[in-house]
Amino acid sequence: MASSSSTGNIFVDCVAQQQQQGGGGDGDNNSTTTTAILQCVSDTYQDIQDGRESNLRSFLLVVSGGMIFFMQSGFAMMCAGSVRLKNVQNTMLKNLLDACGAALAFYLVGYAFAFGGDIAAAGSSTISNNTATSFIGYQDFVSVGPNPAFWFFEYTFSATSVTIVAGTLAERCQMAAYLAYSVVLAGFIYPVVAHSVWSDRGFLSQTNENPFMDQGVIDFAGGGVVHLNGGLIALYATLVLGPRRGRFYDAQGEPLENPQPFPGHSVALQLLGTMILWFGWFGFNPGSALLLSDNEQFGQVASNAAVATALSGASGGVCALFTNLWWEERMTGEPKFVIEMAMNGALSGLVAVTSGCAVMEPYAAIITGVVAGWCYMLSSSLLIKLRIDDAVNAIPVHMVNGCWGLIATGLFASPRMLQLTYVGKNPDHPGFFYSFANGGADANLLICQLCAVLFIIGWTFVTMFPFFIWLNYRGWLRADSLEELVGLDVSYHGRSTHGVNGDIKTEYIEAYNRYKDTIRQRNHHGQNNTNPDREQLPFSDTPPTLPPDENKSSIAS
Secondary structure, eight states: OSSSSSSHHHHHHHHHHHTTTTOOOHHHHHHHHHHHHHHHHHHHHHHHHEEEEEEHHHHHHHHHHHHHHHHHHHHHHHHHHOOGGHHHHHHHHHHHHHHHHHHHHIIIIEEEEEHHOOOOOOOOOOOOOOOOOOSSOOSSTTSOOOHHHHHHHHHHHHHHHHHHHHTTTTTTBBBHHHHHHHHHIIIIIIHHHHHHHHTTTOTBTTTTEEEHHHBBBBBBBBIIIIHHHHHHHHHHHHHOOOOTTTTSSSSSSSBOSSSOOOSSSSSHHHHHHHHHHHHHHHHSSSGGGGGGGGTHHHHHHHHHHHHHHHHHHHHHHHHHHHHHHHHHHHHOOOOOOHHHHHHHHHHHHHHHHHHTTTTHHHHHHHHHHHHHHHHHHHHHHHHHHHOOOOTTTTTIIIIIHHHHHHHHHHHOHEEEEEEEEHSSOOOOOHHHHHHHHTTTTOOHHHHHHHHHHHHHHHHHHHHHHHHHHHHHHHTTTTTOOHHHHHHHHHHHHOOOOOOTTTTTTTHHHHHHHHHTTGGSSSTTOOOOSSOGGSSOOOOOSSOOOOOOOTTOOOOOO
């Protein structure tokens, strides 16, 4: 190493250092001195190179994290376009608070629970001396850890998981409940899953000293940790929260033969959100290659992940669009190109490939995307049949395809890509189809992936389902029915009830103005939300019927 009094010339500094150490002389001593100087020069250059690579990785982590954070804008646009005009402000604020609440919760406790004690030094691949498997982290509370770039990158993942839930509960969830579950999810629920799958001490982690089933789970960029996790919590929340008024039941609370569609007020915002999310996914998936600290080919891994991401998203969108076109033609005789199918199909393909984007060949990414498009269509229809109201189809996109993505990785993980991605580990347990094609039946990886699905389902169910039941029992979960009818923008954000309100019925406005001082005092403790239309409204003995055009808004062209 060069001395602290550096001249800026590595060779001169090494010679001076050797002289200070008493080197010199003739014969063998000269040879030894020369070797020592050359070793000093080599070590110094290596330290410089390591420092540059560490700084480059940190910078790229920040850039990738910024791209992932920009996905918050995509979620906001998607949610805003998918709700009725009278709820846009409320939906946008909740998306903004996702980023705020997740940052604070992840800083205070979330990072510690997820990765506390894993990394010994910023930019170093050295792992903490404590390699014992643990269920949760317990160091670095109220801290960003030794590597701020790593903290920021992981924070953007936690914020994404929280945001997934927002759209599902749109138009009927109280602000207090939203803030409560956002903090709990980012500060505790998500970190435990991240620790189990990604931490070096997680019991499902592939980087564990003794990996589960000699393999561990492959969730390269969070198809399970982020998307399945968030989608499951969205499902539990909407089961307790119930559907929007008029969605599945008439004014007397009787089931509608055909559920009332509540189209969003702006397809343009939905498409803008979709494209922003797709862009952000190129930070989400390829950016995760930067965490392969012992892999000098991380650029190649990132390239493979980017290709798989593009192909799976494209195939999912095309598959859903044309499958729906074929189905509509068979059922009605009038084929229709439904843009929502293309958008959600593409997002489904992106979610599905997130787990295995770095270990899938291009053809496998296409297959994964095609199946994801079908999974979205089937699960979306199933939710309607079960009268589960998901305002933005987050459950089919994130939960169903997060699950499918983990399974697809267990089926399609390529031995060649595994060896390239996870240096130093022999691809003894490739995807099941590769093993089967070679005359084997090695299902280790597939079983690990299925265990990850079961763990995430179990963990979120035993924690968040009771949590939402408790919020509902306290009367903090669902907004008042009158607030829902006039729109949450009026009740929570002061939208005028005296100006032009073409998207809200006049009788609702008049009733709200009469009863708004007492709405929050009404007893909602432990109410059953499965059929909200049975609730008696304060202004009429018979609840008013929702007109078919109540959810439509005039949009400036």
